Amino acid sequence: MMDLFGRGVIISLGCGEENSLYPCLVERFQELGTPDSLVDDPNNDGGGTPLKISSVRAGGMMSFAIDTLGSLWMWGNCPQQTDTGEFCLVSSPAPLPVWDFHGHIVVKVACGNEHVVAAVSTGETYTGGDLVCYAWGNNNHGQLGLGHKESRGRPQVIPMFNEESSWAVYEIACGAFHTAILAYNKSYDQDMGSKCFTFGLGDNGQLGHGTAMSSCLPELVNGLPHDLVLISIDCGLFHTTVVSSDGEVWCWGMEKGLGLCPDASFTGNDAGDALYPLRVHSPETNGFKFMGPVQIACGAAHTVLVAGDGYRMWAWGRGRSGVLGRGETTDSYVPCVVMWPPLDEDYKEIEAGMNREVKAREDAGATVESEQKLAASAEEIEFLRRKLTLMERYATVLHISIFRKPLDERTLPQSLKDSGVFDIRKEFENMMEAADNEELARMEMFYRSMLSSVKDKLMKRRVQEMVKECFRSLSTGRPPY
Numbered sequence: 001m002m003d004l005f006g007r008g009v010i011i012s013l014g015c016g017e018e019n020s021l022y023p024c025l026v027e028r029f030q031e032l033g034t035p036d037s038l039v040d041d042p043n044n045d046g047g048g049t050p051l052k053i054s055s056v057r058a059g060g061m062m063s064f065a066i067d068t069l070g071s072l073w074m075w076g077n078c079p080q081q082t083d084t085g086e087f088c089l090v091s092s093p094a095p096l097p098v099w100d101f102h103g104h105i106v107v108k109v110a111c112g113n114e115h116v117v118a119a120v121s122t123g124e125t126y127t128g129g130d131l132v133c134y135a136w137g138n139n140n141h142g143q144l145g146l147g148h149k150e151s152r153g154r155p156q157v158i159p160m161f162n163e164e165s166s167w168a169v170y171e172i173a174c175g176a177f178h179t180a181i182l183a184y185n186k187s188y189d190q191d192m193g194s195k196c197f198t199f200g201l202g203d204n205g206q207l208g209h210g211t212a213m214s215s216c217l218p219e220l221v222n223g224l225p226h227d228l229v230l231i232s233i234d235c236g237l238f239h240t241t242v243v244s245s246d247g248e249v250w251c252w253g254m255e256k257g258l259g260l261c262p263d264a265s266f267t268g269n270d271a272g273d274a275l276y277p278l279r280v281h282s283p284e285t286n287g288f289k290f291m292g293p294v295q296i297a298c299g300a301a302h303t304v305l306v307a308g309d310g311y312r313m314w315a316w317g318r319g320r321s322g323v324l325g326r327g328e329t330t331d332s333y334v335p336c337v338v339m340w341p342p343l344d345e346d347y348k349e350i351e352a353g354m355n356r357e358v359k360a361r362e363d364a365g366a367t368v369e370s371e372q373k374l375a376a377s378a379e380e381i382e383f384l385r386r387k388l389t390l391m392e393r394y395a396t397v398l399h400i401s402i403f404r405k406p407l408d409e410r411t412l413p414q415s416l417k418d419s420g421v422f423d424i425r426k427e428f429e430n431m432m433e434a435a436d437n438e439e440l441a442r443m444e445m446f447y448r449s450m451l452s453s454v455k456d457k458l459m460k461r462r463v464q465e466m467v468k469e470c471f472r473s474l475s476t477g478r479p480p481y
Helices: 027-032 345-403 414-419 424-434 437-453 457-476
Strands: 002-005 009-012 053-058 062-067 072-081 087-097 106-111 115-121 131-137 152-157 167-174 178-185 195-200 215-220 230-235 239-244 249-253 274-279 295-298 302-307 312-317 332-337
Touching: 053 106, 062 106, 072 115, 072 152, 087 152, 106 131, 115 167, 115 178, 131 167, 178 230, 178 239, 239 295, 239 302, 437 457
Parallel strands: 106 167, 167 230, 230 295
Antiparallel strands: 002 009, 053 062, 062 072, 072 087, 106 115, 115 131, 131 152, 167 178, 178 195, 195 215, 230 239, 239 249, 249 274, 295 302, 302 312, 312 332
16 A cells, blocks of 8 residues: 655555555655655756655555656566566565656556556657557456567557557556556547547456457447546456546446455345446436546445545445445445545535535536437427428328329328228229219320320330230239239
């Protein structure tokens, strides 16, 4: 375990080769300066400014830190390469720099049990542009995304997220033996929603591909809506969770995406693993949105969500050792509010204001959603009205061309009234039988006019023969063809 104390000083539990029950300074980072030494001097040109730590991540048995210059440090069971080029894990009790990224800026890092993924700038500076994804370490399940299962002791570029890739990576996460990446398409004329890619071990559906198959290459998680803007992602041992900007949380993997581990089970029927993303229900809002989402984080078998613009936390999954923070150690299959901070007098006023803000936002969201539904319904009604008008016009023209009078309820063909099927042959026979001399004369004129418009003699003869055959069949009562 480790955290940041003060302004960039790393404190760790279990520092060195011996366990520790209390925080102790990571010695290698003492040279980065103490909080007292980090005083801003307007006359300082920056040359003597001590380094600070900007972020830290911890995996199975290794730890990583990124300093303010964008350099990456690692300690613990570090992936290394022997002189012969073979992969190995080397135990280091003190932080070591990852020299492979010298001259570049490491922006993000994530690590699993024995593998690491880093998002690194393409140049010497980083201003929010393109990032290249690197991976190294154990690759026995394809968790490096390189297209094979050969382990690597030094960082290798993931081909799908190289410098020429059409995907812009902005978040990365690692499970025990799988990896998840958030990216968006660099082409602005394409879908602007976020995309989630996963690879590695898939035995429990933690890849979200609809199967329990593993994958050596990044594959798109197709079960997520196309228009989502995903802001945070994390992986547990065997589950994956994402949260969108509008507060929707999706999870997949072991035990219905909760990651409860094999020896836990639901009350009643076994839940089974979630091979596709499942949307997490929000019990407080009686819906699927946690207003004001901030970040999602996964433990080995539980998940924690920070929402309410940072004022609230929810947790669900395995409750052993009280990791859900709700005052007990039982498992929770739905999100429950973390008891933080204690509701003393100072916080009650803050929570009341936050509740009012969340309620107003929910009411506004409900109003906007209702207006959107009404607008969509109005558009659908207008579309159906236009379609009905077009069909009525078409049916009227067709009816006039056959029966020489407009279509209305009084002139509906009898076969259509009786069976719901328009029998044009039967209707033509009825029309011929009911026709008087004047109608027959008009039909004859129509027939002669039609023949006169046919210029080809063979075609004209064929039309005459067909009409004669039709009249003979009508007189004998047998079909013409």
